Each structure stands twice: as structure tokens, then as C-alpha cells.
Amino acid sequence: MSYIIPASTRIGHVHLKVADIPRSLKFYQELLGFQIMQWYGDDAVFVSAGGYHHHIGLNTWYSKNAPPALQRSAGLFHTAIVYPTRKDLAFILKRLLDAAYPLTGMSDHGVSEALYMNDPDGNGVELYWDRPREEWPRDEKGGLRMVTEALNVRALLAELDQIQ
Numbered sequence: 001m002s003y004i005i006p007a008s009t010r011i012g013h014v015h016l017k018v019a020d021i022p023r024s025l026k027f028y029q030e031l032l033g034f035q036i037m038q039w040y041g042d043d044a045v046f047v048s049a050g051g052y053h054h055h056i057g058l059n060t061w062y063s064k065n066a067p068p069a070l071q072r073s074a075g076l077f078h079t080a081i082v083y084p085t086r087k088d089l090a091f092i093l094k095r096l097l098d099a100a101y102p103l104t105g106m107s108d109h110g111v112s113e114a115l116y117m118n119d120p121d122g123n124g125v126e127l128y129w130d131r132p133r134e135e136w137p138r139d140e141k142g143g144l145r146m147v148t149e150a151l152n153v154r155a156l157l158a159e160l161d162q163i164q
Contacts, residue, residue, distance in 0.1 A: 014079045015057035018121045019066050021045055024058045027119050031099060032081070032092065032127075055081075068122030078116070078124030089113060089129045090159035106151035110137040111144070113151055 018024040025045065028034045034047035037054050043061055046054030056079070069075050083089045093115055096103065104124075105116035114128035137145040 013055050013057060014076075015059065016076075016079070016119075016121070016123055017063035017066075018058050018060060018119075018123075019063055019068075020120070021058055021060060023120045028056060028058065031095065031101060063121075071122070076123060078126045080114075080126040080128060083127065083129045086113065086129050086156065087159040089115070089127065090156050092127055093153070093156060094160060106153060108147070108149045108151045110147045110149075113156060115151075 016024075021043075025036070025047075028047055029036060034049060034056060035051070037046045037048050037051075039045050040059075043064070044057060044059035046057050048055045083092065096115070096117070101117060103115060103117050105114075107114050107116070109128075110131075112128045112130045114126050117125050117127075119125055137147065139145045
């Protein structure tokens with residue numbers, strides 16, 4: 001019998017190589033709203049949501065002033081950040097739109113609604129919220145049926161009572 005990881009297992013944090021920490025903090029702290037938890041010398045900083053020790057580590061140990069990694073090479077595709085509610089996702093979408101931050105995509109996956117962009121170092125970032133499990137699309141055998149469809153941006157922003 002093969003091993004199955006415990007259902008309560010979580011992915012704790014991501015640690016990203018960046019070229020310039022102050023530039024990265026403008027994205028992760030000032031735009032997305034993560035809080036600085038700790039600096040590790042001048043070469044690394046740990047940020048989080050809600051006071052957790054860190055969700056994201058940013059470091060320049062091997063990458064100070066380096067160009068972004070090639071898009072068509074092995075490595076991290078994106079970091080996914082889960083928002084607790086649809087309204088929270090709507091709020092960050094409005095914030096990104098107001099800042100004219102370039103989005104690379106917006107999708108409805110059936111199980112979730114997602115926004116895609118790159119951070120200043122070209123690292124992919126997905127911001128999303130999960131629908132309740134009982135709303136996830138299933139096939140006739142009960143298997144999960146994820147999709148990639150256009151996100152209804154108008155309906156999402158309506159969560160903020162700004163579009164009627």
C-alpha cells in the first residue's frame with residue numbers, strides 16, 4: 001500500500017529569491033498588505049498575514065541585483081495566496097486595479113476564483129478564494145471537475161457594493 005499524506009498537512013511558507021528587497025516589499029507589503037515579521041540581517045525579510053511567523057520569505061542570498069529567472073525554465077510556476085472570503089478577493093482586485101498593477105489572468109476554476117500576476121522579480125502569484133467544498137463541481141462519479149473559465153469580474157466587484 002502506498003503512503004498517503006495526512007489530510008491535515010499544510011504548506012507552511014514559500015521562500016523567494018529576489019533581486020531587491022525594498023522593491024519586493026512595495027509589492028508584498030504595500031500593495032498586498034503582508035506585515036513584516038522579522039528582518040534577517042539586510043539580506044532577508046519574513047512577511048505574514050495575521051501575525052504568523054512567516055508566510056513568505058524574501059531573500060537576496062543568491063540573487064541580489066540578478067535578472068528574473070527565465071520564464072521557460074524549471075522552477076516555481078506561482079505562489080498561491082488564499083483569501084478567506086470572496087469579498088476579500090474583491091477588495092484586493094479593486095486595490096490592484098486602482099494601482100494599475102498588471103494582471104496576467106483572471107479565472108473561475110469552479111472550486112475557486114483567481115487572479116494572476118507576476119511580482120517585481122517575475123515570480124508568478126495567484127490570489128484566490130475557495131468556494132465551499134459542497135459547491136465544488138463534480139462529475140457523474142463524484143470526482144472533482146475543475147475548469148478554467150472567464151472570471152465574472154463585475155460580479156466579484158459587486159461584493160464591494162460598488163457595481164449594481
